[in-house]
Amino acid sequence: MRNSQIPVATLSDDSASTGRQLFFASPEALDRAWELGLFYLKIPDDLDLECARQFGRELVASDSPYRQVPQYGELEGFIALENNQQTKLALRRERWDQHYPEHIASFGRQLDAIGIAIICAVFRQSGIPKALWDRASGGYASGGGDAFLNFVHYDTRTPDWGLRPHTDYGFVTILDASAPGLQIEVGGEFEAVPVLPGHFIINFGEALNFITAHSDRAVSAVTHRVVSQQSSDPVRHGIVYFANPDLDGMLWQFNATGEEQGSSSVDDLFAQLEGRLTANR
Ligand SMILES: [Fe+2]
Numbered sequence: 001m002r003n004s005q006i007p008v009a010t011l012s013d014d015s016a017s018t019g020r021q022l023f024f025a026s027p028e029a030l031d032r033a034w035e036l037g038l039f040y041l042k043i044p045d046d047l048d049l050e051c052a053r054q055f056g057r058e059l060v061a062s063d064s065p066y067r068q069v070p071q072y073g074e075l076e077g078f079i080a081l082e083n084n085q086q087t088k089l090a091l092r093r094e095r096w097d098q099h100y101p102e103h104i105a106s107f108g109r110q111l112d113a114i115g116i117a118i119i120c121a122v123f124r125q126s127g128i129p130k131a132l133w134d135r136a137s138g139g140y141a142s143g144g145g146d147a148f149l150n151f152v153h154y155d156t157r158t159p160d161w162g163l164r165p166h167t168d169y170g171f172v173t174i175l176d177a178s179a180p181g182l183q184i185e186v187g188g189e190f191e192a193v194p195v196l197p198g199h200f201i202i203n204f205g206e207a208l209n210f211i212t213a214h215s216d217r218a219v220s221a222v223t224h225r226v227v228s229q230q231s232s233d234p235v236r237h238g239i240v241y242f243a244n245p246d247l248d249g250m251l252w253q254f255n256a257t258g259e260e261q262g263s264s265s266v267d268d269l270f271a272q273l274e275g276r277l278t279a280n281r
Helices: 027-036 049-059 093-099 102-126 130-136 206-212 266-276
Strands: 008-011 022-024 038-042 077-081 086-092 146-155 163-166 172-177 182-186 189-192 199-204 224-226 235-244 250-254 260-265
Touching (some): 049 172, 102 235, 130 250, 206 266
Parallel strands (some): 008 038
Antiparallel strands (some): 163 224, 172 235, 182 189, 182 224
């Protein structure tokens, strides 16, 4: 895929009254982003990404104290997967203050604000009345819901690393990738999403597709994979933020006149996806 075909968005400065707003260069660029389920987002100047990257790089050291962060279930804690040489420190918002240093916890909260700006842009396009955004999103649109901030490392010296084709389950994924390898499915073919310096890669997930399905404008959850590519640094670092609904909550589908069209517990929706997808996160 030519770089120019992936649309680029920017965020307005933070404002107390309206929060951040998402902008595309043209209506066509927004159309393309909604159709692909993916776009680049210019990294806001007030985000201290270098510090977060530095924190991520230091995690892989054998003497890093963060290796002692306990595992909580399958998804959280310091996790080393032997099968694909992936190592990650993954924590949901409730545990950021407990385990991340203060600047990383506040970096996570800045990503919360970006996630909210994106989901509000999606709702605005969907025509769903604003009063229902919070309920439809299981609380995420107003600062609740669930969010993960993960620092992920792949060792590219092993041939079998990577991620098989999958869609993300949540609303929005914010990715800071240090090396190429991400591909998305467009018209049945996988195409590369190059790293664009100074930009995050944003993609839409299944829960966002679900809540907009009966609105004026549904978004697609993009199928993507990560393939092995050699890079100068054998360890590929990534920072990933997942904006999710509250995992114990409900999701609601509304149309643009505010009539309820359907609902699902998050549990049921994710279980259904689990059955359908060959996810390997
Ligand atoms: Fe993913």
